[in-house]
Amino acid sequence: MPKQTSAKKNAFYAQSGGVTAVINASACGVIETARKHRDKIGKVYAGRNGIIGALTEDMIDTSKETAAAIAALRHTPGGAFGSARYKLKGLEANRAEYERLIEVFRAHNIGYFFYNGGGDSADTCYKVSQLSKKLKFPVQAIHVPKTVDNDLPITDTCPGFGSVAKYVAVSTREAALDVESMARTSTKAFVLEVMGRHAGWIAAAGGLAGSGREEAPHIILFPEIPFDKKAFLQRVAETVRDREYCVIVVSEGAAWPDGRFLADAGTTDAFGHKQLGGVAQVVAQMINDELGLKYHYAIADYLQRSARHIASSTDVKQAYAVGKAAVELALAGENSVMPAIIRKSDRPYRWKIETAPLSRVANREKKMPRRYITKDGYGITAACRRYLEPLIAGEDYPPYAGGLPKYVRLKNIPVAKKLKSKFVL
Amino acid sequence: MPKQTSAKKNAFYAQSGGVTAVINASACGVIETARKHRDKIGKVYAGRNGIIGALTEDMIDTSKETAAAIAALRHTPGGAFGSARYKLKGLEANRAEYERLIEVFRAHNIGYFFYNGGGDSADTCYKVSQLSKKLKFPVQAIHVPKTVDNDLPITDTCPGFGSVAKYVAVSTREAALDVESMARTSTKAFVLEVMGRHAGWIAAAGGLAGSGREEAPHIILFPEIPFDKKAFLQRVAETVRDREYCVIVVSEGAAWPDGRFLADAGTTDAFGHKQLGGVAQVVAQMINDELGLKYHYAIADYLQRSARHIASSTDVKQAYAVGKAAVELALAGENSVMPAIIRKSDRPYRWKIETAPLSRVANREKKMPRRYITKDGYGITAACRRYLEPLIAGEDYPPYAGGLPKYVRLKNIPVAKKLKSKFVL
Secondary structure (H helix, E strand, O other): OOEEEHHHHHHHEOOOOOOOHHHHHHHHHHHHHOOOOOOOOOEEEEOOOHHHHHHOOOOEEHHHHOOHHHHHHHHHOOOOOOOOOOOOOOOOOOHHHHHHHHHHHHOOEEEEEEEOOHHHHHHHHHHHOOOHHHHOOOEEEEEEOOOOOOOOOOOOOOOOHHHHHHHHHHHHHHHHHHHHHHHHOOOOOOEEEOOOOOOOOOOHHHHHHHOOOOOOOOEEEEEOOOOHHHHHHHHHHHHHHHHHHOOEEEEEEOOOOOOEEEEOOOOOOOOOOOOOOOOOHHHHHHHHHHHHEEEEEEEEEEHHHHHHHHOOOOHHHHHHHHHHHHHHHHOOOOOOOOEEEEEOOOOEEEEEEEEHHHHHHOOOOOOOOOEEOOOOOOOOOOOHHHHHHHHOOOOOOOOOOOEEEOOOOOOOOOOOOOOOOOEEE | OOOOOOOOOOEEEEEEEOOOOOOOHHHHEEEEHHHOOOOEEEEEEEEEOHHHHOOOOEEHHHOOOOHHHHHHHOOOOOOOOOOOOOOOOOOOOOOHHHHHHHHHHHOOOOOEEEEEEOOHHHHHHHHOHHHHHHEEEEEEEEEEOOOOOOOOOOOOOOHHHHHHHHHHHHHHHHHHHHHHHHHHOOOEEEEEEEEEOOOOHHHHHHHHHHOOOOOOOOEEEEEOOOOOHHHHHHHHHHHHHOOOOEEEEEEOOOEEOOEEEEOOEEEEEOOEEEEEOOOOHHHHHHHHHOOOOEEEEEEEEEHHHOOOOEEEHHHHHHHHHHHHHHHHHOOOOOOEEEEEEEEOOOOOOOEEEEEHHHHHOOOOOOOOOOOEEEOOEEEEEEHHHHHHHHHHHOOOOOOOOEEOOOOOOOOOOOOOOOOOOOOOO
16 A cells, blocks of 8 residues: 655545535535645545545546636536435444545545535544544544535534525415416415425425415425324315415425324335425325315425525525635644534624534434424414525526526546555445 | 497406416516507406406406506516416307406407417407407407417417426426436436426427437427337436436326326316326336336426526517517507517527417417427437527526515406496306
8 A cells, every 4th residue: 555644635525415506515615725725735536426436436636627617616506526325334333434435545645534415424424533533544524514404403504405495485486376376267275395304494494485374385284293184174275265275385204193204105215214205296185185176286306406596695605615614624623523604693694604513413403493383383483484584595696508507517537546456335 | 338438448458377487577568568558548457367357347457556566577477467277168159258258348448358378268369359240349359379388379489488498498407417416326217297288398498408318308208209118118227327317307298109198187177178297206106116216206387387586588578579569469450369479590599579360379289390309209309409499598587585586466456347247157
């Protein structure tokens, strides 16, 4: 194995878990900031498909990309280097994975590990941050927060969430105008299904489309509130009686009192989470069967988390800021931390970046407070609005050509492999 | 019944059928232009819920709206006065409806009838345009074209279509980046369901997201091409083998060789059309069952046709232009016509408004030419791109406040009823 003695270390950056409209803005923040400190950070190598790229020594040399291409990451959705749903086991359970990481890091003189992901990824990042202590390999691991689920602790919000929230709020407002126009002779109930497996943050954002119970959405179905079929149908019937139509935003995680999801596709992902989808149809069919109302439903699915064209400019700024801060924390010698967004005031929204220890981030899920949901369980409170509103504020349109957004595709030139051994996942 | 002798006639305007992101831009064109000709056109009365508003004497006095409110219609989706799916029967089949229309028009001194809709509505407008000949009541009926289905004859395109097309192209491009990022360990096949009951125009627009077979969407399922399950699954498998993922855009009207829709919800709307929905799930499930691939699917539903936030500026301009032209045609003494968009060149896109007789518009459906679909049936040709590209060109963002589009809600003050009789639909 080649011996590395340089004081100047390279950095490894990887995207993990579900991608977002702004995860590349964080990548942009990491890479642009690292490039400003070439005296301390050599090259930024990106893992192809997240941590898998490190394990298989399949890395991308970001130094081969132009400044313009890296800058364009700021307005490009998806994960430019590929992401992955792959969770490292504990050191005891799979020591081979950690030894392999060290082997790759040593071969490529990597001393900084930037991991851009959500809760599961924070856990992986935390494990990597322990390598120096437990396996005597010096690496600084910094977690860059990202998740549309908005469920990381400490940070005011998670980059990626604000843009999904804006998409859902805008789409709900628009679709509601459509449904209202047609209600006399056509659709009476419209159901929009949004993401949010365990927390209703995204569904709550739909509530921003209207200013209260008088306006659409008339009903939000949260994962936090056990589904009461009778009460729900009664509310739908009342709403249609009073307003001629009813708009419902339902979280994919909406569940019966016994915890079963309203829709359960029966399959699981690599993290062992159940794959959900189709709750909109379940709810719409129920309305048709029991109330005889004509319905339509939409399932936003990936559209919501890739909709860079309607990203929140607050979100874009924060996504960039956490990427930048991660590099600055690394340069300051930190390990096992995450830059967190700390809210200083609601109106105007002011925030700053502070440092959160990963031990307090990993495996802790931030639930939506009950006080953010109205007493009847179907709407959002004033406190929730105060929290959400600044997160969707501002537009940050990508450049267009020929009617379509100009998203960058990087060259993604591989780093030459140095190891003879292969690693089988 | 009050006798009306004024030479200055009022106008009736109504929205019909499914609304769009830009139908209100046409309303704006009609009302603003009429306001410029107060010497000839009195007030513009809008039917509440389309033609139903005329039959039930439930009209809105648009003269009570400020110029700013009318101007804001240009950037507000949905139907500001309410639309309806309600088709007049033939004069012989339901003479009472026509006599009622005349009764209402006479009571309110209405001499102009502007009907803003698609194919079925053109038929209604055509029937109304025959009133002067057949029932000796002088009314000029002008059809204002609108339909996301893009299936009206003569006109180059139908206002409403360009914005849906843009939404679908943008969303496909964005979602494809998401799927590509995650394909190694997650979703391999992504299906986006779009509107288009009998014609694949909207599905075709998804093809603009990529530049050819190498890029997403890899497969488009058109209503025009009978679904071949075996060939389709083989294409999906090949695409996933070669590119790791496969993006599919499917029209709600995709059908088996025997004509049955892939998804048939079993219900029908007021026009007797089958209500469709859920084909994405059918296709996705098929991929999972037969190929064992992880899938996701999105159903854009009303989101696609209400997405004013990403409207095509070409579409907005054309929607306004046909509204304006309709009033000008009326002032020129025309009856039984529709302003049609005539393409003069592709690149640069140049177009003008010409006059089409309704007899040549009503009940004629413009199909997508076979030459717009690639030989294999799964993509769009260069000719199709040349046709579609200008229609999605340009962005026309609505104003925003607090992170959300500022859409206008009109006062919609009713016109005082003059008739004692009620009309039961």
